Amino acid sequence: MSTSQQPVLIKNPTKLVSTYPTVALTVDCVIFGFEANQLKVLLIRSDLEVYKGMWSLLGDMVKRDEELDAAAQRVLLQRTGMNDVYLEQVHCFGNPSRHPGGRVVTVAYCSLLNVQHHQLKILDNELHWHSLASLQEMAFDHKEVVDYCYNWLKKRIQEHPLGFNLLPDKFSLRELQNLYEAILGIQLDRRNFRKKFASMDLLIDVNEMEQDVPHRPGKLYKFNYEKYERNKRTWIGIDF
């Protein structure tokens, strides 16, 4: 197309676009949560017969004239009743045969939710938190999408304070460390971990203690989002 030598200008862009093949476009939300020391992902049962019994991401078509980000927000709202959720575009998946109903290109969005804070208000299609570790076959290419997003998350959480979205407002250092260990799949030294966060000086001691733990209760902290935003660095690294 348009490899012409002369600068022949196209006067009617609409006509040009009408010559393009079109595809169905969807968004899929990969919503991570954390509970019982396990990373979870929010799934529903696929309602396609070919994928009978398999789990599926929360997805839907993008409406005419709808922004992609807005579509992802809408899907989340419609499926779970939650809004005002942090959501990031991760990748676009366009394998021509990824959907049995014809070509459907999907844009994957990722979000991290506090399982306690966001009660699921809608439970249609068996919406539930599924353990990431035990996730096997899924509908469409959704396993691939989840894997991609999980890798994205592992990298992302080392550079940005996303983890705090997965915890209660007030959390103990142990909970924070468990979160990092669960997501990254590695063991971290407790003293160094605490020292690290102490030196960052981004945790606010709320002068409260854990309740109902069968051992010495730990102090609770909040994340200092304000200070973090003020001091954001432009030069990157392992840190945040």
Add this chain to the structure above:
Amino acid sequence: MSTSQQPVLIKNPTKLVSTYPTVALTVDCVIFGFEANQLKVLLIRSDLEVYKGMWSLLGDMVKRDEELDAAAQRVLLQRTGMNDVYLEQVHCFGNPSRHPGGRVVTVAYCSLLNVQHHQLKILDNELHWHSLASLQEMAFDHKEVVDYCYNWLKKRIQEHPLGFNLLPDKFSLRELQNLYEAILGIQLDRRNFRKKFASMDLLIDVNEMEQDVPHRPGKLYKFNYEKYERNKRTWIGIDF
């Protein structure tokens, strides 16, 4: 849509997909190069009259049943005559009014080319290397796409040895440092820069010297891709 309470399975996915609105889908290639100590980007003149005179990225529709990655490769081949080029998906842009001809969603791909190595064989539509610094208004939302990709590049180049794609096979440390300074827009200490690369031990001394420089010639090096691939780390950081 499918917020039904009962598990009524859909038997005909094709019929379902046919109810989705469809959009035109394109790929746009943001090709960075490096020349005369400046970061450049490969552009053509837009052939839409509404954008008369403005610069545009190398883009084209995605064909029916064409992979997104393949489409990006094809665009690059068709526009420049180059193939076997490293290309990465960066972001999907779906603003409903980004194209004057109707809704066109585009997936941006980024590549980094060695300007010397890849002679432009096709020069249609005034294909040329444009200085990134002097880039002003562009057709469509292409300025936004370029800015996004440039930010992506700055981050990416700190974590991956992409820079070597922009240099000749054999390069001097000065050239390498110039590249980093140009891309990141900062000054780096020469001794520390050299020490850093020396300690990484990923450069092969080819026992040659620069030619035709009006000063003391520097040693030339090659990047040790093999060793890099062997020792890739899984734990990330500023390093690579």
Add this chain to the structure above:
DNA sequence: GCAAAAGTGTTGTCCTTACACCCATGC
């Protein structure tokens, strides 16, 4: 001989890692 860039080392600081003991609480 002069201009221009190549090449090279040291020191202080900070960050990271590895590692072991006492403390507070629930039961």
Add this chain to the structure above:
DNA sequence: GCATGGGTGTAAGGACAACACTTTTGC
């Protein structure tokens, strides 16, 4: 009193930042 995790400090090594002088080459 015992089990469980909370809380703490130090020493060594490695990475990074700051800094100046001599050398080689082209002209």
